[in-house]
Amino acid sequence: MKTTPLESILTKSYKQEMLDYMEANPQDFNELVELAITNKQPYSWRAAWLLWSCMKKNDEMVAPHIGRLIKGLDSFKDGHQRNLINILLKMDIPEDYEGQLFDICVNLWMQIEKQSSVRIKAFEVMVSLAKTYPELQHEIKALASDEYIDALSGGIRKSCLRLLGEL
Incomplete structure (x- = not known):
């Protein structure tokens, strides 16, 4: 071809x-x-x-x-x-797609075998959406348990903690 x-x-x-x-x-x-x-x-x-x-x-x-x-x-x-x-x-992101994007990003975040760079980008989207919808902040904080954060590389772990601090 x-x-x-x-x-x-x-x-x-x-x-x-x-x-x-x-x-x-x-x-x-x-x-x-x-x-x-x-x-x-x-x-x-x-x-x-x-x-x-x-x-x-x-x-x-x-x-x-x-x-x-x-x-x-x-x-x-x-x-x-x-x-x-x-x-x-x-x-x-149009409002019609925000929920779907959030769900996909939560799924990516929870896959600890994924590259840290993908997971942190998914987390960045989650935090961004939680700034618009504060009711999501509790869910994100619950998803930021040691199980998920400890699997990240050192520098990306720091980025994740910085993003959490923005909530």
Whole structure:
């Protein structure tokens, strides 16, 4: 199967070359979003990483895809999940999707075998939503038991405790 120019860039270029390509080829932005949301490896996790790197806060080209980003979050591997969460953290999440996103992030947080970097990003989303919905703070504090925090790497453990302090 023939690769697209974007797919080729994703596998053969360094970050700056990828960013330069996207700046020079804005018509490929939709393809980048589609690749990020699907599971077409080795392109998809890289597309998610590049999308996060080149998108604007509350990017209007990403906004229509928030539902699909959230819906598929559970079906990807750790690095891809981390990048998708990073994308979602740059977006204002519509109220219709907040509960679903919170539930998925709680599930990711509770999987202590997952990479610490994925778990802390999920926790960051949980804390962010709890700032909007204070009634979630008790649930988050209960989920911040030693069982879950001790499984994190040292630096990420400190980040988690800092986030807890924001509640």
